[in-house]
Amino acid sequence: MTRVYNRLHFMEDEVMPQQEKLTETIPVGTLGIIALESSSDLGEKVNDYIVKWRKERESEHKSTIAFAGYQRDSYLINASCPRFGSGEAKGSINESVRGTDLYLLVDVCNHSLTYNMSGHVNHMSPDDHYQDLKRIIAAVGGKARRITVIMPFLYEGRQHKRSSRESLDCALALQELTNMGVESIITFDAHDPRVQNSIPLKSFETIKPTYQFIKALLQNVSDLKVNAKDMMIISPDEGAMGRAVYFANVLGVDMGMFYKRRDYTTIVNGRNPIVAHEFLGTDVEGKDVVIIDDMISSGESMLDVAAELKRRKAGRIFVAATFGLFTSGFDKFDEAYEQGLIYRVITTNLVYQPAELLTKEYYISADMSKYVALLIDTLNHDASISDLLNPTERIQNIINQYKK
Template sequence: MPNIKLMENALPIAPLKIAALDSCKDLGQKVNDYIVQFRQQTLKESLDSPLFSSYQLDNYLVKCNCPRFGSGEAKGLISESIRGKDLFIMVDVCNYSLTYKVNGHLNHMSPDDHYQDLKRIISAANGKAHRLNVIMPFLYESRQHKRTKRESLDCALALQELIDMGVDNILTFDAHDPRVQNSIPLHGFDNFNPPYQFMKALLRAEPELIVDKEHLMIVSPDEGAMHRAVYFSNVLGVNMGMFYKRRDYSTIINGKNPIVAHEFLGDDIHGKDIIIIDDMISSGESMLDVARQIKERGASRVFVCTAFGLFTEGFDIFDDYYNKGYIDRVITTNLTYLPPVAYEKPYFVVADMSKFIALIIDALNHDISIGAVLNPTDKIHALLKKHNESLGI
């Protein structure tokens, strides 16, 4: 565990509590179990001190929910005291599996509904928590992060609203554009990335993978994912390439300009394994078109790594591309809701993020540096060294 020595010598800022909303219950339970495990293994010598009276618990989860009235209106409810607690609220704004009734009609919860529930729980805390922290793996409205015409700036407004409600820290993962934090420059905003978890999951699924310039290459599917690909390729010590999207800016379809073609910039990829890295899969059409073109250029295997697997159009197109040999693995995290059918796919691999989140929460609760968690370079190097030793390289 990073910073374990610092944690053993640091006092928690306040007793820890985690409020996992219904949208994030499974992930919240896993995070809670890891924190329980961490603290049962602690080497602190003064646990009998009153300062540590609620340090080692069997459960840090707070009972909370947002019951709805028949009209569709709701209220936030916290079923136990959180006075003086360091409260972490977890919400998954992309969990479309939850439903509620409006005048007898069934509605699936949208990101707007989840965001409102988050505010309800913050309101139910009533300013009594010692500190409020929001863990929102997929940043609400983060795809609308800049203004190009007369448009709303939803993400920036949401961040400012949360700060105005008393939130101290906002934690997210692989934000579409982390510069949106400029809307709250004097408040806590941390953006974490999962490259270590990607490599760990990929090497577990493909134990014979050779990581060097002759056998592996990183590809960015567009210019927006360049910074992810540059970091990944530098840490792994391999080359990278990129596609850029030629769009038709004269028309708008489904809220965006349609892609006319993908153009590739980079070295020869013939015979190499390729990792395509991006922040999300929405419908998947753009990502899969890139994978098809890579295969047609002679790539050996294609692995898709993405933080958020939204799969808004289902899995049929992924099944088709897998059967045609265009993709070999799709690796995504469990930060957002994944339908049960995803786990049945032969190409699907989950990068579990629960331990990572538990480490972040534990470090912040002790009010110590999270630099080691923010920068996974050393962990990736250690993982590659162990992997190469197993291959005899």
């Protein structure tokens, strides 16, 4: 039986309680959003939501000086990072940011952007995006009231610990940003949240988009049976255990995990090669299975796990990851879909999505723009975001609605 969902109701579940809390609190400062070119699409969507909410929001205090500049047609601030012929660049802000509560959006994974360097076309790397972020912070020149960096994919997040004589890139980057005046850093699904220990006196939030995954799944698949008999959550490795346990618990289903048996005597492309995927868990035969992880890089590990699950006679296989990087292209996923190995792939729009990806029949995009807008709108009022960080109640509401 096909189910029809009221998307407006989903939106109200997220937005209305927050709107009521904000009507009686004073903003920290005039809101300003700088979406670097890498995050321009996400920035525009976030801006549109906040413009709409603030035009609709009623408060007896809106005419007071504390709310000056509260309702505007746009909160996006004009900023850019032009480059010289040598490849060097500078940060430039083309309007006043004095006294603003400033939010900087940056996607360090956006490889689609290019610049000319000595006559050659160069694709922007995470290093380039991180340097541009620092250039914009430097251009602010300490004039903003507060600076918050929203960096969905944490720069160098996978280099979070030292196992030999190695650099600690992520910790250094966080310290560098806070030393430049950044008050708070918001990221999503950090590879290891303990990296925040490098900046213990500053605000660091790592957010898991579990609610958005479940909402995207329920809105796009009409015949899911959310129960322990027909559904299961799978962690592809020991590192993803925490998010898989939470995902399974809020859905009320079982979970299983694979662990990667590696050959530690050799190194290939800087890593020890995987010899086999060993499974721990109950029988998956005939069940819909969701493989959950923080990112899809090349995707080989995910597809290996899917193949192992199919060998154990699993039903439909859904692959969900916060960041869809697809560093080796889509051919292997196309082939896996055609062979019936995977049924759907879900990733967020927090990082660059190639146009080709959005046309794939098996792809579902979990839109995070409304959630990011809620975070910015709430923080601008210096209100607590604890309810936004804990989506358990909202997840239960949409699951109950789905089952009805």
